[in-house]
Amino acid sequence: MLPLSVSRQLVACSSSLSARRSQTFKAFYATIRSLREAPPVDVEDITPDNDFILSILRANASSRDAKPYFASFGPRPQPPRPVSSLPDREKSIPIETPPVSDQPKVNPLIASIIDPVIRRTALVKVQGPFTQTQLDSIARGMVYLEKLGLVSVIVIENDDIRRGEQDSRSAIIEDTMRLVSFLEKHGARARPVLGAVVRLGPKPDGPEIQQDFFPLEAHTLPSDLIPIRSALRSGEIPVIPPFALDSFCRSIRIDANDVLGALARGMAEAGPQSSPQEGASTDASAEASGDVDLTPLRxxxxxxxxxxxxxxxxxxxxxxxxxxxxxxxxxxxxxxxxxxxxxxxxxxxxxxxxxxxxxxxxxxxxxxxxxxxxxxxxxxxxxxxxxxxxxxxxxxxxxxxxxxxxxxxxxRGLAIRVVRTVDEIDRTKMNALLEQSFGRSLEEVEFYNRLKHTLDFVIIAGDYAGAAIVTNEPCPNLSQPISYLDKFAVLPSHQGDGTVDFLWVALHDESYGLGHPSSANPNGGKEGQGEGRDLVWRSRVNNPVNKWYFERSSGHVRLGDWVLFWCDAEKRLKTEQGRRGRGGLSYVEDWEVGRLSAWTDIVQKIPSSWRK
Structure with missing residues (x-):
């Protein structure tokens, strides 16, 4: 959650504050207090500049969340400049320090977001028909993205204008020009690219990738992308109708999806027009020249x-x-x-x-x-x-x-599979995953010996990009063993790419979510069939991931240096809630009596998996 001071700094750095400054500030404050429950803000009370900043605030981005953004749009690391040694005589000369400004300093995170260094491209399909008001809102969003460094390459589509109909071509061109005018109304520079930028048919002699979708119906040549690259270099947003050149070099209307697929491949292959070995020097020259990497980011x-x-x-x-x-x-x-x-x-x-x-x-x-x-x-x-x-x-x-x-x-995602025996685990890859994720050395022999007696299942994402290991911990005080999340790990290189969420959803489907309609996903396990079980795990109190655990658990309790988390079996919880009706679950149910103390006794006795 962003601190209140950040919102004040943002208000101070806004270029144009309206006369309704107090109302705008209240909107900021309401947003920052609780993004989950923030009341809707009337856009009529917000100037365009403040609306843009408010949209950034609503993203609720922490420094950790914004790392992928800075990796793509932030400055490349520069080598440290050598410090020249000064003669003793020069060292003694007093240096006048500039006076400290009274202006409030802008939070570096927000300032970096508002002032990107590198520009990237996004392929955008604007699939109408839209009213004038709707198109105006869409254009404003595209302009905001451009301010953040993401320049849109827009392809127009209109579901109500069928191909082959009389005047369909002129109607699509009219839609294109309408969007161009709205973009320019909001301060952007836009260029209609009315000539065909793709060609019908598969790309001749082009390298193919392994794909499980239908072949592309169109392709581009490097020369076809010249109008797009020219527009981007000039600081303009290209807006493109879905036209293609046929074998007779006639410009005809095709499905916008075919245009976008061809552009995705062509622009990715064209990229920044540089060889990989040029490395950081290419990035520096691109920044200096104002060039845009054609490789689509979104x-x-x-x-x-x-x-x-x-x-x-x-x-x-x-x-x-x-x-x-x-x-x-x-x-x-x-x-x-x-x-x-x-x-x-x-x-x-x-x-x-x-x-x-x-x-x-x-x-x-x-x-x-x-x-x-x-x-x-x-x-x-x-x-x-x-x-x-x-x-x-x-x-x-x-x-x-x-x-x-x-x-x-x-x-694009990763394959998800479930294994149920220790022999099915690739120990080399699992060891590398756990040690890189936790930053500690694994006691391999003791760890796998314990799993041979207690393992319930392991969920593996991709080629060991992530894994969740769940064990059955015997408990004499309960009718069945405790379902214990022993390890939940994701490689650092896959943190932030969706693997964490994919893995947790699969964990939900295979444990406490069993029997619930939302668990019938193809994750390689039971696919929703069976009875859910309470899932228990522990985490050290200083673990930065605990905030994420708090949001996903049913409850938690502090145990010295540890926090014990659990997720109630959803099917049983739903049944109990239905039985209680409006009474809710405000007090301890019969089936809950004694389980917390039993969990605590067992979990505290589980040995560490790491070398000391």
Missing amino acids: LMIINREGGVPSYARSGYPHLLINLDSESKHIHETFQESWRHTHKTALSNLALAKTCLAYMPPTSSAVMVSHRSQSSLIGNLITNRPAVSSSLPHALLQGNRKLTPHTPTLIR
Whole structure:
């Protein structure tokens, strides 16, 4: 949570404060006090500059959250300058220090976000039709992203203008020019690129990647990207209608998804037009020349439907999608009624899968309604969903930020699998994962000997990019063993790319979430079948991850240098809540008596896995 002082500093650095300064400050204060329960702010009371800053505040980004943003948009580390030694005579000369300014200093985190050094590109699909007001709001969001260093390459689509209809071409061009005018209205420079920038058919003699989607219906050559690169170098946002050159060099209208797929591949291959060995010198020259790396960092799909509806959330959108392991399941559970309310959800999901295959591994796609386009700023800064998908299901259902217009964040993701014996574990890779994640040396022999007697299951993400190890700890005071989360680890290189959430969702589905509709995901385990069990784990009191654990646990208790966390079995908890009705669960139930003391006794006796 950002401190109140940061909001005051932001107000001080804003270039134009309106006469309603006090009302604006109150909006800042309400946002900072509680982002979960902040009342909606009337945009009529906020000037454009303050609206932009408020959007940054709403992202609720800590320094840790914003690391991916700074890695992409911040200055490259410079080698330290050598300190020249001065003669003794010069050292004694007094140096006049400039007077200290009384102006309030801006928080470095916010200042860096507002003043990016490197510019990157995003592919944006603006999928209308939109009203004038809606298009104006979308254009304002694109301008805000440009201020943060993300320059949009926009492709226009209009679902109401069918291909082949009379005057469809001129209607699409008109939509293109409308968006250009709105972008310029909000202070951006925009360029309509009305000529075709892609060509029909597969790319001739082009290198292919391993892909499990349909081949691209269009491609680009380096010369086709000249208008886009020229616009970006001139500080302009290119706006492109979905045209392509056919084999007779005629410009025809095609599906915008084919244009975006071709651009994703072509722009990724073109990149910054530099060889890898040029390294940091290339980055420096790009900064100096104002050039833009063409490699797309984001894919943004702005439409009227919003994200992909989820069967587990009563049709509310998926929050985060792991394409590698969830695509097939999403298609299988897509309800017939959604084919009318979310007509393009599956085709846009396929578009994301195509584009992300060519974009960098850290890239993401976001599907968002025009009503929630301001959330794109939070996604850019943190590269995470608006609401974490690994939060308890009950909390997600009651969260005011979860609406039919909540964006869906999509990542290439990782395969998820579940193993149930120690022999199925690759010890070399598991050891490397645990030691890199915890920064300590593992007592390998003792650790695996204990797992041979207590292991319940291990969830593995990708090629040991992350793992959750759950054991059965015998407890004579309870009718069944304690389900204990022994290790939860993610490689440092995968922290911030969604692996943590993917892994925790799979852990939920395999343990305390069993029997709940939201647990029937294809995570390689029981797929929702069975009875959920309380999940228990411990963490040292100074563990920086504890804040994340607090949000996901049902309860916790302090045990000296440790904190004991637990998650109640969701199916049983829901049954008890239904039985109690409005009485809630305000006091200890019969099934809860004695379990906390039993957990404490057993968990405190579990030996350490690390060398001293």
